[in-house]
Amino acid sequence: MNFKVITIDLAKNVFQACGVNEHIKPQFNKKLKRNEVLDFMRQQAPTTVVMEACYSSHYWGRELNKLGHDVKLIPAQHVTPFVRGNKNDHNDAFAIAEASQRAHIRFVPVKSEHQQEISCSHRIRERLVKNKVSLSNQIRGLLSEFGVIFSSGHKALVTGLECFVGDAEYSVRLRNMMTDMLNEYKGILKCVKGIEQQLHEFVDTSENGQILRSIPGIGVINASAFLAAIDKGQAFNNPREFAVWLGLTPRQHASGNMNKMGGITKRGDRYLRKLLVHAGRSVVSRAVKNDDPLSKWATKLRTTKPFNQVAMAHRLARLIWILLSRQEHYRVMPAAQEA
Known part of the structure; x- marks a missing residue:
């Protein structure tokens, strides 16, 4: 049987699939386990498949495109107004079908694996930068209790720490703690530079x-x-x-x-x-x-x-x-x- 639209409400293990005809009347609305999704969609004639642009949607979009379906991802905030009744997977799947038929809905393109890899690099870099700032502030705060103040800036912090850990005026325990923190700080910097080098290569090879x-x-x-x-x-x-x-x-x-x-x-x-x-x-x-x-x-x-x-x-x-x-x-x- 041919369907105008098949919608899938994504989840981690239990999915909800809904098929509608040209009058947006539901023909089926059933639960599918994760390992059943591709087998079920492989049995359907090529049609438009709509999912919310959320967790794992780009992966499923690529997999369904390989099966010959036309995959469209719809922003989740545009689906919420069309949910009738209680909030559950059954109603969510049908709401996706209704929302996808609106005239002014802008769909999200399915990202390639390479695009998602670059996005992952940015997210990891953002976390590392936050950790670097947090560690820098902690180092400055701890050493200020011992009367040690560094000038602002990354180079001043690294240079000051290197001088501090070699200064016999302070206890061995304190210098060992600062040595560990200095190594951690340098490790974060090395990871950030490695990610930035990968981003340089990506941009340099892209028109x-x-x-x-x-x-x-x-x-x-x-x-x-x-x-x-x-x-x-x-x-x-x-x-x-x-x-x-x-x-x-x-x-x-x-x-x-x-x-x-x-x-x-x-x-x-x-x-x-x-x-x-x-x-x-x-x-x-x-x-x-x-x-x-x-x-x-x-x-x-x-x-x-x-x-x-x-x-x-x-x-x-x-x-x-x-x-x-x-x-x-x-x-x-x-x-x-x-x-």
């Missing part, structure tokens, strides 16, 4: 990576993170949609003749938005030294809005989508030509 590197403020970390998340930006129809997805557009509250614009919505991926804001901050800090149109725009904006990193991040987001969709490198034009 899209070179396109993103040509944009002011976009470095290896930003370029690799955005390529792993959006590829060429094919999930978005225009640059504004991409900026909205990142949560860099104002929050609107309107009714009748009343229209209020607030701060940014902060929707989407917090990590990507943070990277883009840092990129905007770097562009703004160097804008005074340059005379290209982007720098002049940032300098002009700075006179009216002192904290304009978010505005620059919004503009960089639009540049990212435009250049990836056109497959063009960023070209710096003199201000006279723009005029």
Whole structure:
């Protein structure tokens, strides 16, 4: 039997599959164990399979694509309004089918294994950086109790610790503890550098990576993170949609003749938005030294809005989508030509 849509409510061990016809009437809604999912879908004629973009969804999307199905991933927040009755797997699976038929739903592209590997590298690096900062603060706090103060900065901490562990003025117990902490700190730094080297290799061998590197403020970390998340930006129809997805557009509250614009919505991926804001901050800090149109725009904006990193991040987001969709490198034009 052919179904218009088959939806799967993902889980760790017990899945819920629901098939609907062209009138969105459920034809079956059954539980499947993890080892039964692929066998069951192999028996179905190629059709559209919809799942929530959540835990393990990209893996299942790749596996079902191999079976000839057209897999679509739908953001979980768009499914919630369509859940009728109590919250259970049976109702969730049917809600996914109803939500997938809405006209303005934007589906999430299925990521390749390579994209997910790069995303994993970023998550591991982010955790290591947090551990490094935490360890650095603990070292400084502990040694301050003994009257030892280091200057701010990574190099000052490492140099100061190396001098401290060799100073016979302090007890052997304290110096041994600091030696262990110094080795731990250096181990974290080594792991971070190893991950960054892998990201460099990924960006250097990618044409899209070179396109993103040509944009002011976009470095290896930003370029690799955005390529792993959006590829060429094919999930978005225009640059504004991409900026909205990142949560860099104002929050609107309107009714009748009343229209209020607030701060940014902060929707989407917090990590990507943070990277883009840092990129905007770097562009703004160097804008005074340059005379290209982007720098002049940032300098002009700075006179009216002192904290304009978010505005620059919004503009960089639009540049990212435009250049990836056109497959063009960023070209710096003199201000006279723009005029």
